Amino acid sequence: MAVYQQQHSTHGTCDDPLLISSIPQPKSSTTSRTLTDVPKTVVPLVQSKIPGNPKPEHSPHYPNFEIDSNDDELIASRLKDTVWLLARSVHRQSCEQVPATVSSQSVTDPQVRTQHIPVWSAYNSIVCEATIDGSNAVDNVHTLPLINAPAHEWPSLTTSLEQLHNLNGTICSGPVLVWLDMDLYKRARKIPYLDPQFSEMTIESPGQFHTVLCGLRCLGATLESSGLDQAWVDADLYSSVTVVQILNEKHHNRAIDANQITLQVLFDLWIGVFFEHHPTLRQAIYVALHELTDVFKDGGDANSVQQKLLTLTQSLDLTKHMDDFDRANDKYPMYKLARMYMKQVMNLLQFLRGT
DSSP states (O other): OOOOOOOOOTOOOOSSOOEEOOOOOOOSSSOOOOOOOOOOTSOOOOOOOOOSOOOOOOOOOTTTTTTTTTTTHHHHHHHHHHHHHHHHHHHEEEEEEHHHOOTSSSSTTTHOOOOOOOHHHHHHHOOBBBTTSSSSSOOOOOOOOOSSSSSSSSHHHHHHHHHHHHHHHTTOOOOEEEEEHHHHHHHTHHHHSSSSGGGTTTEEEHHHHHHHHHHHHHHHHHHTSSHHHHHHHTTTTHHHHEEEHHHHOHHHHHHHHHHHHHHHHHHHHHHHHHHHHHHHHHHHHHHHHHHHHHHHHHOOHHHHHHHHHHHHHTTHHHHHHHHHHHHHHSHHHHHHHHHHHHHHHHHHHHHHHHH
């Protein structure tokens, strides 16, 4: 693992690059140092009072926890993804109709074939809600000083949690949300019950990466031998070896991309049949979708246009019509499999948005 420092145009780096590795470095390397030569800026460890590997005397209790208590927010979030899928689908259909309507322009012209609705992550970044001063919210990512000790030891964990609590206290009050890998999470959950001073400092949660891998494993089980995995190979999207890695959640980024692409393809097929049964909905929503496309193409306030589109879909009861359409076709096995897969991918997108 390499740790990089931001290069400043005038002052240079604060310190030489640091390479953390257990592999001996060649003598000719003058800019690399091993973990035994960590700079003096390392955080001193807090003396932990927790000995060995004890177990808490009692389990946590959450009397106010309720399942499905935030369903309204989840439904609103899913509707945003539905609007994104609709916008990309409608724009792809308009691109396919260009050669028949604009014969004087080349089919390969980038302005004709370009998908102006961005991919899922970029779309959500652009249409995110503005802050109080009217500007878009931007996350600043920084790294904390290194702790020269194994991560799983109690002094390392207590030091990290205390540093995060002190850092959070300079900005706002209350506990700080901490994401940890599963092994560290299980140990960190014990700390408030073994050392009471940490009881109100942090809120621990399992790391997003491993949770997403579990979701990808479920998607792989759904896709395996369904024909969709072979379609990736036949379409020259991925090789057969890469498909096996995707199904077995061995390649995170490609698995996310493959499932998003497959979701859009299935949605295009599904929404076409849906609108054949609901032509009035198509006419009402297509105008707003083209307006959203024009905003992304020419520049403008995409957030306000999306809010208008969300209000329109709610007034048309679009989600209710889609649910009724699913129930009417639930007797067909292939339809049921495709819709189950699409909903699984959309649930995974909700988790990615929330974390």
